[in-house]
Amino acid sequence: MSQAPALVWLRHDLRLADQPALLAARQHGGPVIPVFIWAPDEDPGWLPGGASRWWLHQSLAALDGELRRLGSRLILRRGESQRELLALAKATHADMVVWNRRYEPASVARDAQLKEQLRAAGLTAENFNGALLHEPGTVQNQSGRPFQVFTPFWRHCLTKPDPAAPLPPPKSLPAPAKWPASLKLAELELEPRIDWSAGIRSAWTPGETGAQTALAGFCRDAFASYTTNRNRPDLAGTSRLSPHLHFGELSPRQIWHALRASDVADWRGSQFLAELGWREFAHHLLFHFPHTVTEPLRAEFKRFPWRVDNGALRAWQRGRTGYPFVDAGMRELWTTGWMHNRVRMVVGSFLVKDLLLPWLEGARWFWDTLVDADLAQNTLGWQWTAGCGADAAPYFRVFNPVSQGEKFDPQGDYVRRWCPELARLPAQWIHQPWAAPAAVLAQAGVRLGENYPSPIISHAIAREVALEAYAQLKAAK
Numbered sequence: 001m002s003q004a005p006a007l008v009w010l011r012h013d014l015r016l017a018d019q020p021a022l023l024a025a026r027q028h029g030g031p032v033i034p035v036f037i038w039a040p041d042e043d044p045g046w047l048p049g050g051a052s053r054w055w056l057h058q059s060l061a062a063l064d065g066e067l068r069r070l071g072s073r074l075i076l077r078r079g080e081s082q083r084e085l086l087a088l089a090k091a092t093h094a095d096m097v098v099w100n101r102r103y104e105p106a107s108v109a110r111d112a113q114l115k116e117q118l119r120a121a122g123l124t125a126e127n128f129n130g131a132l133l134h135e136p137g138t139v140q141n142q143s144g145r146p147f148q149v150f151t152p153f154w155r156h157c158l159t160k161p162d163p164a165a166p167l168p169p170p171k172s173l174p175a176p177a178k179w180p181a182s183l184k185l186a187e188l189e190l191e192p193r194i195d196w197s198a199g200i201r202s203a204w205t206p207g208e209t210g211a212q213t214a215l216a217g218f219c220r221d222a223f224a225s226y227t228t229n230r231n232r233p234d235l236a237g238t239s240r241l242s243p244h245l246h247f248g249e250l251s252p253r254q255i256w257h258a259l260r261a262s263d264v265a266d267w268r269g270s271q272f273l274a275e276l277g278w279r280e281f282a283h284h285l286l287f288h289f290p291h292t293v294t295e296p297l298r299a300e301f302k303r304f305p306w307r308v309d310n311g312a313l314r315a316w317q318r319g320r321t322g323y324p325f326v327d328a329g330m331r332e333l334w335t336t337g338w339m340h341n342r343v344r345m346v347v348g349s350f351l352v353k354d355l356l357l358p359w360l361e362g363a364r365w366f367w368d369t370l371v372d373a374d375l376a377q378n379t380l381g382w383q384w385t386a387g388c389g390a391d392a393a394p395y396f397r398v399f400n401p402v403s404q405g406e407k408f409d410p411q412g413d414y415v416r417r418w419c420p421e422l423a424r425l426p427a428q429w430i431h432q433p434w435a436a437p438a439a440v441l442a443q444a445g446v447r448l449g450e451n452y453p454s455p456i457i458s459h460a461i462a463r464e465v466a467l468e469a470y471a472q473l474k475a476a477k
Contacts, residue, residue: 062207100130325405
């Protein structure tokens with residue numbers, strides 16, 4: 001066993017439990033130096049958005065606190081990852097650098113080059129799977145090709161051996177005789193200069209402890225009824241684990257085994273486990289089809305006649321479309337950094353099919369405003385909605401924002417929460433206030449076009465226009 005330090009390079013794996021890179025460093029025998037390098041420019045075109053940066057700040061603070069309880073600490077650097085790691089190795093006389101893999105296109109290429117450079121400098125360099133149940137190269141169809149349809153992909157995954165039990169957190173971490181220089185967390189400038197984060201702060205508890213609390217609460221209170229309640233944004237029927245998963249405060253193996261230990265008999269066949277599979281599928285697709293970050297998987301959609309309408313885009317972004325179910329979702333996103341998945345599908349459909357605005361506009365807005373902004377899932381979700389990706393919803397499936405609201409928010413409680421100007425409307429009219437009798441609107445204090453917008457577009461007409469655009473696309477093949 002070596003007595004030289006080992007550097008643990010942390011990225012989207014901000015936890016101590018089920019941390020294979022941290023375990024490898026601990027088993028190396030010498031001091032363990034956890035390192036986080038803020039290098040946003042290494043992800044060209046997709047700099048972390050404001051909500052993600054806010055979450056990252058809180059998660060790093062929480063992780064540093066946990067490390068200090070073990071007699072360790074988190075070293076913070078800013079700059080080019082390879083340069084900073086080599087400088088740290090030299091300054092600490094480390095002979096090993098370990099990290100957990102990421103699967104975004106830029107990360108895959110950079111990590112391969114980094115491993116070569118570290119080894120060329122005489123260091124042991126190893127990386128591990130800490131983010132997925134099954135890595136992309138291990139799941140193929142019978143032709144040896146990547147799956148492009150979710151159901152056979154997940155069915156194949158379920159035939160593979162169960163993921164190993166999660167690794168326990170270390171009980172201690174040996175510290176170096178002298179810690180290397182570190183930036184203060186505030187110097188990374190992750191939090192906004194103008195504090196707009198009050199709504200996000202009140203909605204979330206970033207960090208590994210918050211993640212474990214959320215997982216335990218979901219398994220106790222909502223897992224058994226997930227299939228029934230998951231589409232109801234007016235109920236607490238989902239897990240809200242997505243940001244914890246994205247930042248690696250929680251691993252998919254931990255979720256798998258928590259579900260397995262639950263009281264739900266058919267946990268393996270559950271809808272929630274399939275949602276974890278959808279996350280796997282997203283990373284699988286992005287790994288094999290990296291161009292889909294900015295281009296449709298179905299190449300014919302490059303010719304789709306998307307519109308340019310900055311006014312309509314701003315109305316959608318700010319929750320001012322005049323369609324309450326859409327507006328409630330966009331306001332929930334703006335306030336809390338998160339949106340219910342059913343509502344994500346509806347607001348996405350409204351953008352690309354009612355407004356005929358490009359899916360990339362939606363992807364970039366979600367990227368900047370979601371605390372769980374994940375490149376793989378954001379890409380898959382938007383291409384699914386636009387009909388141009390793998391296993392996509394057919395383009396002619398156009399969500400009706402009124403009937404979706406009536407079905408999944410039947411009493412209007414979700415809309416009342418996020419569109420308080422409509423709170424006094426009866427459930428009969430709350431999803432279509434423009435259809436309400438004038439006396440009902442007056443009694444509820446709703447003045448369309450004044451304190452709540454009139455619809456910016458007719459859904460019925462927009463649907464026909466979208467279907468005609470799709471028909472022309474098909475005819476042009």
